[in-house]
Every structure is written in C-alpha cells, then in structure tokens.
Amino acid sequence: MISSTVVELSRLQFALTALYHFLFVPLTLGMTLMLAAMETVYVISGKQIYKDMTLFWGKLFAINFAIGVATGLTMEFEFGTNWSMYSHFMGDVFGTPLAIEGLMAFFMESTFIGLMFFGWDRLSKPAHLAVTYLVALASNLSALWILIANGFMQDPVGAKFNPDTMRLEFTDIGALIFSDDAQAKFVHTSIAGFVTAAMFVMGISAFYLLHQRHREFALRSFRMAALFGVISSLAVITLGDALGRLDDLVQPTKLAAIEDTWHTTKPAEAWKVIAIPDQNAQKDIFSIGIPYVLTPLVTHSLSTPIPGIFELEDQAKQKAVNGMKAVIALQDYATTKSPAALATFRQYEGDMGYGFLAQRYAPDQDLTKITPATLPGVLDKTARAAIPNVFVEFWAFRLMVGLGLLFVLVFAFAAYYSLKNQLEENRWVLKAALWAIPLPVLACEYGWITAENGRQPWSVFGMLPTFMSASSHSVGYMVFSLAGFVLLYSLFIAVELYLMFRFARLGPTPHGETPEPAQESTSAPRHVFGEPGYAAKSWK
C-alpha cells in the first residue's frame, strides 16, 4: 500500500489545484452568458453603449479566463500524474466524458474565443454574435461533461467490474450521461456560475455608481446583473435542494455528515443550525436545532426516516464482512484463475469496495492475516472510516447555504431599487453589492468541499477508496510538485488581482476603450480600492 503521507499530500494537491481552478471557472460560466446577452441587445438595438458594455466586461472576463484555462490544464493531467490507480481502475468509464469534453466543448470554446476577442472588425454583427453564443454554449457544455464525470464518482452507474482486467468497464453510456446526480449537479453548478458573474458585474457597477462615474453604463450593467442574479440565486437553491434529496438516496453517509444525524431520524427531527460534532466521541459537544424541519427539508415528506451515522456504520460493518470475502477471492483468482474463486467473488462483489476499505486496517494491510480476535477491531475501524468528516461537512454546507440565501436578498433588493430607479439614493444597496463580489466564489468552494469531502473515504463511492487510488510517488516528488504549484498559483493570483482591480477601477471610456495608462509603474496601486479621491470620470 502507498504511504499515507503520500496519499494525504496527493489529496492536498488535488484539493488545492481543484479549488484554485474553481476560483475562476464560475465567473467564466456566467460571464459568457452575460456577454452574449449584452451583445444581443447591441445587435438588436444598435446602441453603442451595449457594445461598450460587451467590450469592457469582455476585457475583465479575459483576465479571468486565462487563469481558468491555465489551471484547467493541470486538472486534465492530474488524474494521471497523481491518481494512477484510480485512472487505471476507472479510466474506461471516467476517461470518456473527459475526452468528450475536449472534443465537444474545449475545441469550440477555445477556437471561437479567439474570434470573439480578435474578430470584431472582421465579422459581421450577426456572425460575431453567433461566435459569442458559441463560446457561452461551449463553456457550459464543458461544465456538463466534467460534472457527468464527477457524477460517476458520486454514483457509479453504467459500469461493471471485470475481474480479468481488474477494473471497472463501461456498460451503459445512457446511464452515465443521464444519471440524476450528474444532471442535478450540472445545472446547480452552472447556475452557481451565473450567480458569481451576476454579483461580479453588479458589484463593479455599484463601484462606479458610488463614485458617480460611467453612470449610464453602470446603471444598465447593474440592472442586467441584478435581474440575472435574482433568477439564478433562486434557481441555484432549488437545484441544491434536489441534490440533497439525491444524496439521501445515493450517498447517505454524505447526507448524514452534512446534517450531523448520529441516530436515524424520527418524524419530529430537528434541523441543526449550529453544532460542534466530535467524531471521535461519536456525538455532538453542542447543537442548536429547529424542531420538525429536518425530515421535510431533506425528504420532502413528513415521516421518511433518514439513516443516521450509527445505522450507516452498522451497514458498513456488514458490507465489510462480505467485501473482505470478495477481495480475498479476487486476489486468489488473480493468481490462480480458479472458477471457485471467481464464484466466491461474484457472490460478494457488490460489497467489494468495503473489502478494499477494510484492507487498510488489516494486519500488514493483508486481509488474509485477520484472525477472529482482530476482526472486530478491523470492522470497527472500517465502519468509522466509512463516514466522512462531519464537522467539515456540516459547516461547509451551512456556510454555502447561508451565503446562498444572502445572495437572494442582495439581488432582490438590488433589482427592486434598480427597477424603481432609486439606486443612487440607497447607497447601502450599492455597498452591499460591492462587498459581496467575492462571496459567490466562496460559496462555490464550500459547495465543492461539501461534495468531495462528503464522498470520502471513496474516490468512487462504495467501490474504490481514496487511499488506494493514489500514485505510488515518493514524498520528495510530492513536495516538489506541491511547492511548485503553490509558488506558481500564488504568482498567478497576485498578477490576476492586480490587473483585475486596475482595469475595473479604470472603467470603460467612451466607445469602450479602456484607457491605456501612460508611464504606469508596476508598483502597487497608489489608491486603496473604493477610497474616495480617485479621479472621477463622467461618462456621457
């Protein structure tokens, strides 16, 4: 087995690179759509201001997009560089949506984005508009396919384990593509991107309004973003609810951890708002809940029980007993190819994953060395291991939802005052919009933590444990790559924020040209973001 240090470093690296990538992706998903909307109004109405909006927001989009692409390169290869057992075991199924993402989405997005940026003077208005729409379509198709892939990790449908090749083999592409988990996740995640972009545009527009610059431009952008945001934030919560119900069916351990339900629920079960769970002691140190809410919230019924952690641990023990028989038979079959071993394996193959999980706690990580005396200890540890980190799940989820509700409020007030043309008299709305800019990104990250941490200890739920999935690198290898990523990614975000702040603060000029500052030094900006005293520019 691979050293647990290497496994943990591999997990850390994947988590950091994925979370970092997702700092930039939501904005891309949403901005492409908003740019398409703005340009549509331009082409239909012919009004220059909408072209200026498309060009200016397009420039900020480009600054963000570049790092989205750069960090996406890492993800495409990181399965192979750091998760070779996973890639070998799952590649038959998992590689397919990744390759289709490249064929269908990446080529389209990357080819047409070049024309979108460079082709204004070479394409007719309708042709350029079509190009912008294709970029928006492609970036969302990209989200679709990668979330189909992730959906498989959460709910491995459409595949069957082949003991002769020792890996999962693809059997049903329809099941993979139309898996409920994949579909719900795709819609939820894309719309989260729309929320992010809406807040970004709205917040920066609010900045201009607070400083009474680019009024016409900012008022229009603000309104568009606010309306887009209201719809998106309501939709994202709806889809989040759908995902929760799916987890109830497909990943009960994730749900139990999210809701911190130690015991299987009864009809009047409270929904815990605040809790401090202690996983070692298997109880809460402290919790405050709202009675009656949990069952209807999750199951949309009044009395369906939700399995608690203790019940799930017992189930895991039983599965581990079967699973160990499957894994021992599998190893036997791998060396002897005996039909008897194969038959035993087939009998217990449904729980094979739990057998793999138990391997970690067997003496010398060898299942055949377990004795009746050591068996209960192994089963206990396996059962505990089958539950993800409750504290992280509970809080990541609640912070995400709390932020999501906040977004609805912010967008609602913003849309209301914008439609009533009373924005500039209600500066508190503008300030709220401005300070809220980074919050959707934070909510997205909490969402991914909930999704991925909640799937632990599995890389593919119920089938392949994470600790078995990593590549057998040395610690030195991992330190090298981690250090390099931290260094490079820190550099990128510093540069990106510098440019983003700079161009956002400069704002659009008449006819969309962001001003080329003369003799600008590369030292830190002299003006603190948002401080008055910045040279005001009135927009006609």
Add this chain to the structure above:
Amino acid sequence: MELYVVLKLIWALLLGILLIGLGVMVGMDMGVGTLLRFVGKTDGERRVALNIIGPHWDGNQVWFILGGGAIFAAFPTLYATSFSIFYIVMILLLFSMIMRPVAFEYRSKVDATHWRQSWDWVFLISGALPMIIYGAAMGNVLQGVGFHFDWDGQYQQDESFIWYLLNPFAILCGLLSLALSIFQGGAMLMIRGEEPIYGRARRIATVAGLVAALLFVIGGVWVRSIKGFAYTALVNPAMEATPLGGPAVAMQSGAWMNNFHAMPALWLLPLLGVVGMVLGALALAARKPILGWWLGAIAWIGTIGTTGAAMFPFLMPSSTAPSQGLTIWNASSSQYTLGWMLVFAVIFVPIILCYTAWAFRVMSGKVRVGAVDNDHSY
C-alpha cells in the same frame, strides 16, 4: 478480424493522428513563443508576433488537452502509468504550459518594459521546454521504461527519474521536437508577418528545418542499435486489456527495425520525415512559407509515424518486466468505450477541423505593427 481488435487498431491510429496534430498546432505556437525574443527586437515587433497566433493559440492548445483526454479514454492504463512514472517531467511540462495562457493575456496589459520583458522570457521557457519534453518522452519510451505491476493493477517504478531527464537519446529526440516546432512557428510568422519579422523568421526556421533533418537521420541510425522490444510468444490481439499475464516479450538489439523488415512500405514514413524537413527548409528559403508550413506538417507525420511504426504494437514497453509492457492490445479500454468514443470522434473531429479552418481564414492576412498597438490586442 474481431471488432475489438479493429477498434484497438483504429484508436492506435487516432492516437497517432492526435500526436501529429499536437506537434503541428501546439508546436507552431510553442515555436513562436521560443522565437519571440529573436524575431522581435522591439516591443511592437513582439506584439505582432504574439498577435499572429493570438486568435489561434488557445484552440491549438486544445490538441494538447485532448491528447490527455483521449489517451485517458482510449488507453487508460497508458495514461495512468506514463503520467505517473514520468511525474517530474510531467510536472515540469505542466508548470511550463500553465504559464502560457497567463503570459498571452497579461503581457501587454501593463505598459512597462520590465513587466513585458519578464513575460517574454516566460514565452521562451514555456515554448521551448514543453517541446523538448514532448520529444524526450518519446525517446524514453523507445528505450523502454522501468516499471512493473502488482496483482491489483498498481504500478511500481523501478528506475530513477534522473535517467529520463538526462539520457542522450532522449535529449536528441527532445532537440528534434524543438527544431520542428521552431520550423513550424517560423513558417507561421512568415505567413502572417512582414519585415523584419519575416526575414528573421525565415533565417532561423530554415536552419531549424535542416537541423531537424540531421537529428532525425542520426536518431534513425541510432535506433538500429537500441534494444527494442518484440513478442517471443503467440499474441492474441483481442486479449483482455490487462498488462498482467500476457505473452512473453524480449528486449533485443535492433528489434525496432522488425516492422520495417516485415513491411518495407513503412520506409515511406521516415522518408516523408526527411523530405518534409529538407524541402520545408528550402521552401522557406525560397520565400514560400505556406508550402513550407504544410511540409512541416508532413515532417511531423513522418516523425510520429516512424516512431509508431517502429514500436507497433508497443506503447510503453517495460525494461524491467518486459511482458508487462503496455501495448495497444493490453492497455486499451473496453470494446464498449472504444466504440462509443469512435462515434464521438467521427462526429466531432470533422466539425472541429471545419471551424478551425474557418477561424484561420477569418483571421488571415498580414499583422502590422500599427494594428496591434492598442488595448484589444495581445
């Protein structure tokens, strides 16, 4: 022939086409990045060079991304094993590649010399290093890699990574790949550029093409004495896709020549390579860059084609456990996956080629210094 075997063969061919496409399209942009500091002495000239590939580099880069994705889908064991065994090299490759999108987008956004010149160095490193690694990886694979598999499919590395970085044959292959990319990039700069970029690109790229031809011939002679791999037992190409328990393989000096002896028509491939490189260099010298560009593509077909023909059916042979080496037969996906992936490839690759060609047509014409001195250009 069984359907599974046909699918494995088709995907081996598609993989080769993908690697060729990667070499041409990504290599071209990499070459421009490598050449940036040499063809452009002023900021304006460098911006012209960047804007020549500006509309296209992102789409071209997807050949690289799809390369990873397609290897994952069609030959997952190869993806899993090679990317992990060559970890240090892959990470260096990744680091150099992820700097490119940032460099393109950010370089000209600040009007400061120090800023722009730093990014110009980034272009050099992120243009040259990936192409060297691309070639060196092929060179390492041709010599066999030290690895074996456990009963559950987990690989174990048997060799130090230092060898992958420093062995002479791999370095030769890396330099060949670099030379081809400089050639292709130079051709593109000539097609869309004017003097002085045109002239500087012409001089460097002509030399690069001839150097590439020389390295290719040296490499070809060298390969005759390298220990290649050959089956010593009967092979069932329709075998289950697992590297365990397969037919015996031996390492033999000159084994990479076997396929050429068995099918002399394959000699066409190295011939195409040399012809592409030499005639390509002559075409650029004769101020016919479009012809030169296409000859460069033919050179890539010859180079990758020769490598594939020599190694067939091996993908990544093992020098420490030869019978566990990865081949087209034992490292592929299931028939179901290969079949469905073929459907998607057959539908989407022609579409991709069409809109890529259209994009090049829309943006055709010379890029002038005056046209790029603004906010919307790189």
